[in-house]
């Protein structure tokens with residue numbers, strides 16, 4: 282029997298005693314140990330104070346007082362650690378959050394799939410290339426995309442750390458500059474209808490911010506407007522990735538001492554949790570393929586204090602779901618767990634209501650987030666993977682409606698997106714069709730929403746909540 286957080290003997294390597302899916306086999310064990318030793322010495326990428334602040338904010342999300350926006354690449358590449366891709370992704374997330382804040386009249390908690398989203402689960406460990414069977418691409422922190430670079434290379438783990446660090450550093454550096462909406466250039470919004478609608482929202486928000494500043498409004502008065510204003514003035518961008526490569530996660534897991542300065546800028550309130558923290562990201566999640574209740578990934582995530590996500594879908598049984606929650610959230614703390622649902626537009630009606638009922642009767646208070654991407658992947662006739670915007674919006678609208686009907690509430694969205702003008706998903710206000718996919722199809726993994734399609738999603742969700 283492996284240990285879990287209720288058992289104080291849990292350690293970050295306890296997962297090694299559990300069955301594991303999606304494991305990576307390294308030929309050179311000495312080189313692996315060298316990389317892990319290096320990672321153990323390197324400083325945290327995020328502060329414990331920030332992680333705690335996110336825990337508090339996700340508590341608000343779970344209680345319906347804020348909305349969660351999580352998004353970014355399916356597979357982040359080391360090459361994306363560069364000025365333009367980082368700026369573009371931050372811009373789209375900030376602009377989407379602005380629209381959501383306005384529409385839902387709630388603060389928006391932003392979590393990027395960024396600065397560490399380098400490991401990918403694969404449906405098959407190998408694939409065919411020019412008649413030969415070669416290992417599948419597992420993400421930049423395991424192997425290279427080039428067919429002759431598919432052997433797992435442990436030095437990539439250290440490289441992943443430094444690419445995460447450089448990305449994080451630039452995110453922190455520009456976040457404030459990007460934040461004020463009046464500074465945003467909307468010219469790249471191609472659809473004039475969206476541009477006008479968006480501009481009018483931006484104008485109203487800028488007016489509201491100016492007005493609040495002029496009258497010196499106290500943000501402590503929790504009216505919807507002042508809450509919106511406070512949220513607009515707070516520039517948080519948290520980072521997240523799938524906790525897949527457990528050797529990496531374990532090496533960046535740090536114990537916060539019970540006395541002394543734990544570091545960070547989030548204060549050190551009496552209610553703060555002490556214990557093990559993943560210092561490589563604010564939030565990590567368990568993928569749909571690795572959420573076995575007695576498996577390694579669940580064991581690892583059960584021991585850390587960070588807020589965690591769990592992907593669930595059509596293969597998740599209601600009783601398994603409750604067992605999972607009992608394991609990773611034994612104290613039933615609101616917002617500790619985000620359930621990221623990904624059924625597909627034609628399956629959500631069949632599964633979500635039972636999952637909502639099971640969670641409610643278990644007493645766990647989770648963040649319900651909808652990932653309308655992973656259940657809606659299809660093969661285009663042109664041979665590439667795509668997703669149809671209509672199905673993405675369809676699953677999202679159904680999620681909102683089903684939660685309402687079950688007396689629950691959709692608390693957030695989880696999207697694969699990029700700020701660049703890629704053509705990977707069809708539909709949306711640009712009306713991309715299958716033939717357009719070839720124009721700028723860039724992804725090395727799943728198809729992402731481009732800038733316009735992402736804004737379309739934000740408008741749709743905002744409109745739903747705007748009374």
Ligand code: PEP
Nearest residue numbers: 355568569570592623655
């Ligand atoms: C992903 O989020 O990229 C992913 C692989 O999702 P899932 O685990 O839901 O299939």
Ligand code: MN
Nearest residue numbers: 355697726727
């Ligand atoms: Mn994906």
